[in-house]
Amino acid sequence: MGDVIGETPQLGSPIRNFYVQLSPTPRGARLARLLATGQLRSWGLSLDPAELIVGELAANAVTHGRVPGRDFRLLLHVIGDTLRIEVTDTRSDRVPYVGQGGVDGESGRGLVLVDALAVRWGVSEGPAPRKTVWAEVRLPPEPGAPCRGARGGLSQGPHG
Numbered sequence: 001m002g003d004v005i006g007e008t009p010q011l012g013s014p015i016r017n018f019y020v021q022l023s024p025t026p027r028g029a030r031l032a033r034l035l036a037t038g039q040l041r042s043w044g045l046s047l048d049p050a051e052l053i054v055g056e057l058a059a060n061a062v063t064h065g066r067v068p069g070r071d072f073r074l075l076l077h078v079i080g081d082t083l084r085i086e087v088t089d090t091r092s093d094r095v096p097y098v099g100q101g102g103v104d105g106e107s108g109r110g111l112v113l114v115d116a117l118a119v120r121w122g123v124s125e126g127p128a129p130r131k132t133v134w135a136e137v138r139l140p141p142e143p144g145a146p147c148r149g150a151r152g153g154l155s156q157g158p159h160g
Contacts, residue, residue, distance in 0.1 A: 016043055016078040022058075024066040024089065032058035032074045032087075039076060040083075045139060049117035050083055053135050056110040057087040060133065065089030067129075081139045082119075088132040092125055 018039045022028035036054040040047055054074065061072040070090040077084040114121055118135035125131050 016076075018076040019073060021071045021073045024062045024068075024070065024072050026062060028072065029055070029058040029062045032072075036074060036076060036085075043078065045078070045083065050085060050137055053085050053114055053117055053137065054087075056114050057085065057133050057135065060110055061087045061089040065091040065131070067091055078139070081141060082136050083139055084134060084136045086132050086134040088130055090129050092129045092131040 018036075020032065020035050022032055033051060033055040037047055037051050040050055058072070058074060065072065067090045072087060072089040075084075075086040075088070077086075111121075114135050117137065119138050121133070121135035123131055123133050
């Protein structure tokens with residue numbers, strides 16, 4: 001399966017979308033982070049903390065959500081002052097949770113980082129056998145843009 005990349009340009013609109021379908025391998029996870037970084041730069045957006053969140057969610061997808069022969073998808077949405085990052089894999093039977101990874105542990109700290117960096121995050125199931133792990137981050141206001149309330153965002157989730 002080849003990589004699929006798509007973008008829905010919305011010139012003059014605060015809504016921006018980008019998606020890419022990647023192989024569930026360490027190379028695919030690295031590529032997800034690199035492509036997200038390039039896309040955020042092309043939109044003129046800050047990479048911090050989105051780059052780290054994309055890296056963690058993509059690494060989780062290829063480590064815990066991998067099914068041989070089934071790709072995972074990265075989707076970025078920008079609506080107003082919120083960036084929503086979604087990573088969809090094909091292991092709905094493995095729902096992620098915030099682990100208690102110790103200092104010496106090799107895993108279990110990724111979602112702790114996501115939880116600390118995101119305004120909110122969660123998991124959406126379906127359609128079977130897929131699940132999507134998503135996170136939202138607040139973007140700095142663009143010059144001349146009206147301010148929104150501190151809790152303004154796209155959707156409510158279990159952590160918001």
